Amino acid sequence: MTTRWVAGFRSAVISPDESVRFNEPRGFHDQTVRQVLHMAGGGERVRVRLSNRYGRSPLTVGVARLAERGIADQIVTETDVVLRFDGSRRVTVPPGGEVVSDPVELAVRAGDDLVLSLHLPEETGLATFSHMPVETAHVADGDQTGAANLVGAEEVEGRFFVTGVDVLAPEGAGVAVAFGDSWFEGVGSTVGANRRSVDWLNRRLRRGWVVNQGIAGNRLLTDGVGEHALARFERDVLSVPGVTQVLAHFGINDLGLPGMLGLPPATADDLVAGFTELAHRAHEAGLVIHAATIGPFAGAIYPGHNTPEGLAARREVNEWIRGGSVFDAVFDVARAVEDPARPDYLRPEFDSGDGMHLNDAGARAMAECVDLDVLRL
Known part of the structure; x- marks a missing residue:
């Protein structure tokens, strides 16, 4: 079967420096940010897009992991995979830059919820973010990216640094x-x-x-x-x-x-x-x-x-x-x-x-x- 990469999830982003906004931006330092990505479409492999489009500081991602969602901020641990960027677990995205992860084997269907967990070890500055995505993120101290559920997590209505997930789907999708x-x-x-x-x-x-x-x-x-x-x-x-x-x-x-x-x-x-x-x-x-x-x-x-x-x-x-x-x-x-x-x-x-x-x-x-x-x- 012939396949091709297509968009399975997208999230438009804005600058934290906007003069008009209705949701406050924020930054992170040595924290795990866990976010739900509701898939519009599915495929047999996925790759994730991260953005520092409007950042004023380099964005360092110490670890990025992707898994199927359990309940609330929990992940289904047996589906958990580490994302790599040109083969490396750690990536630094310059101000104005974007990166796409290497593909991972994770079959998803339309309507599935994936969970993206990012450990941000260094001060990020104010985040490139989606304005009012009607979704909850969870933020916890340290690197808890591999934890089934986060300890001491704060709930935040927002989405940060992620602009999309591509899926390897059948030709013609x-x-x-x-x-x-x-x-x-x-x-x-x-x-x-x-x-x-x-x-x-x-x-x-x-x-x-x-x-x-x-x-x-x-x-x-x-x-x-x-x-x-x-x-x-x-x-x-x-x-x-x-x-x-x-x-x-x-x-x-x-x-x-x-x-x-x-x-x-x-x-x-x-x-x-x-x-x-x-x-x-x-x-x-x-x-x-x-x-x-x-x-x-x-x-x-x-x-x-x-x-x-x-x-x-x-x-x-x-x-x-x-x-x-x-x-x-x-x-x-x-x-x-x-x-x-x-x-x-x-x-x-x-x-x-x-x-x-x-x-x-x-x-x-x-x-x-x-x-x-x-x-x-």
């Missing part, structure tokens, strides 16, 4: 990238339960899968929380091995986030131009691109977020998305989750409590509005 904001990253869904919209979508698929490159607070047009979509498209979509399709969800933060900062929202014309450029880049690379309409946010509790100008632009852009021919397909998230009596607001049963983010049921409704016949995975 299809991979799509969910490229967007918090509605993909999963804010509002239950922490650690894998009920993000992308997780619900993957449960509907049979042959391929979708890897998650959402960043909470990310914008289509302007840097703010992470580099804006057009700036990170090559790295977070085009460089993903095996990608054939992209699902895009942007706009809420272009329209709402500026109000929190005392700035005017993006205009409808600005967003139309940005979406058109995004579609052009995808097609130029030979990718199929599916676009989501912009979800409702009139009930957002965040100061300045739900301005009349921003809400009017949302409605205008959504009509353009629905009626245009720029994208290969549209999944109408707005219609799926809006309150029919007040379309600028979320349905109460889908509201996580802040008027803007989806709870587990809302994330499932978002996933179910994707037409699988069109997605073809």
Whole structure:
């Protein structure tokens, strides 16, 4: 059987120096960081990607180990393997750098949870991290990477230094990238339960899968929380091995986030131009691109977020998305989750409590509005 390396898990990262962020960065020193990686797809071998993209200091990994997950921070010890980097257990990643581990024999399936344990013996400085991944990491003193469960571990909601897992999968395994904001990253869904919209979508698929490159607070047009979509498209979509399709969800933060900062929202014309450029880049690379309409946010509790100008632009852009021919397909998230009596607001049963983010049921409704016949995975 012919096989190839494709993305089985992805996690987009941001800089700890971002001026706007909603989850605090941190560093580590002589500590073990144990993290759960929920696999979108599987294969017979794996390799792990670590990043010091935004670090100001070298990142030294004394030991990195990978295993199947047991309960909470426990690992299934008989599956535990040491990762090597060009044959060495220890690796130092320079500021701005990334490394990929040597492949290891560890068969995984879609939906499996792997546990990555990193011993960080030297001061890391503030970590390159995923903004709001809706997952718990465990941090303990010293090198406990091989322990079945960590002693004296601190629970931290976050993900650090890891950007992906590649899997050696059968030729023809299809991979799509969910490229967007918090509605993909999963804010509002239950922490650690894998009920993000992308997780619900993957449960509907049979042959391929979708890897998650959402960043909470990310914008289509302007840097703010992470580099804006057009700036990170090559790295977070085009460089993903095996990608054939992209699902895009942007706009809420272009329209709402500026109000929190005392700035005017993006205009409808600005967003139309940005979406058109995004579609052009995808097609130029030979990718199929599916676009989501912009979800409702009139009930957002965040100061300045739900301005009349921003809400009017949302409605205008959504009509353009629905009626245009720029994208290969549209999944109408707005219609799926809006309150029919007040379309600028979320349905109460889908509201996580802040008027803007989806709870587990809302994330499932978002996933179910994707037409699988069109997605073809």
